[in-house]
Amino acid sequence: MKNQLISIVLPVFNEEAGIQATIDTLLNYIEQQEENYELIFVDDGSKDKSVEIIKRALAQNDHIKLVEFSRNFGHQLAITAGLEYTKGDAVVVMDADLQDPPEVIPQMIKKWREGYQIVYGKRMQRDGETIFKKFTAKMFYRTFQKLATINMPLDTGDFRLMDRRAVQQLLKLHEKDPFVRGQVTWIGFKQTSVLYHRQERIAGETKYPLSKMIKLAVDGITSFSMKPLHFVNLFSVVPLTSGVFSLGYLIATSNYSFASIGITVLLFTLGLLMLSIGILGSYLGRVLDQVNNRPRFIVSKTEGFEERNKGIHHFSARQINN
Incomplete structure (x- = not known):
């Protein structure tokens, strides 16, 4: 020893x-x-x-x-x-x-x-x-x-x-x-x-301030999990489903205008798209770092x-x- x-x-x-x-x-x-x-x-x-x-x-x-x-x-x-x-x-x-x-x-x-x-x-x-x-x-x-x-x-x-x-x-x-x-x-x-x-x-x-903690968390998850990418695929179903329900609601009631429902759905959809793009960007960024060598x-x-x-x-x- x-x-x-x-x-x-x-x-x-x-x-x-x-x-x-x-x-x-x-x-x-x-x-x-x-x-x-x-x-x-x-x-x-x-x-x-x-x-x-x-x-x-x-x-x-x-x-x-x-x-x-x-x-x-x-x-x-x-x-x-x-x-x-x-x-x-x-x-x-x-x-x-x-x-x-x-x-x-x-x-x-x-x-x-x-x-x-x-x-x-x-x-x-x-x-x-x-x-x-x-x-x-x-x-x-x-x-x-x-x-x-x-x-x-x-x-x-x-x-x-x-x-x-x-x-x-x-x-x-x-x-x-x-x-x-x-x-x-x-x-x-x-x-x-x-x-x-x-x-x-x-x-x-x-x-290790908050910004570095977040980066460490993102590096850890994107290194050892593909599940966030699977979530992106699920998100693509949400705008379509929301649109169908909004159209049904518009037909069934006259309490809300088409414009208000449309704006709500649009904002929700844009939020999901931005989140999805951010997740994809994290993975693509790691690929770019590896390719640059x-x-x-x-x-x-x-x-x-x-x-x-x-x-x-x-x-x-x-x-x-x-």
């Missing part, structure tokens, strides 16, 4: 206020463990001093490594990039704000040694989050489970441990807008959960890996091809 390497991937975006506390907490944690650890911070185009703080810590500790994006590519791609650089026998993905407590990792490792290839954290409680965010998150997971072709566990995020083999299979997926927790469910393997209490952020503000992300610099000994930084083939 002392020879086992555990990689921890931490996406970072404007975490200046709390990143030093995260580094100190994780370094204190790994000093007490019997396994070897590497901490891989992936900077997702931060505009504050997050990178400077990580670099200072990196210069003093060989456990720390840094991957820098050329710009902001998003949380899910930051996770994906971090996985590419791991060497561990097992890989843990966690947020860089200490909402995912390191104390849960030994429980995950214990399950891993029992034979599970994927161990995800299941949140019993979420501190420091608004009622609205808790409600929308709860509704998303349950809606996703109804629509998707995979049985993604409820109330889980990206905080999880993955065996090396599971990571290798996950990296074979090349979606431009990945929904990582859905992909992890899709690849299969023997999976289980550990319960934990998600803590309040130690500093700073959430990097652009790199999913661009790494501008890495530190703490093999390049530390060589004194150089360069683009690797895997960075160019992803």
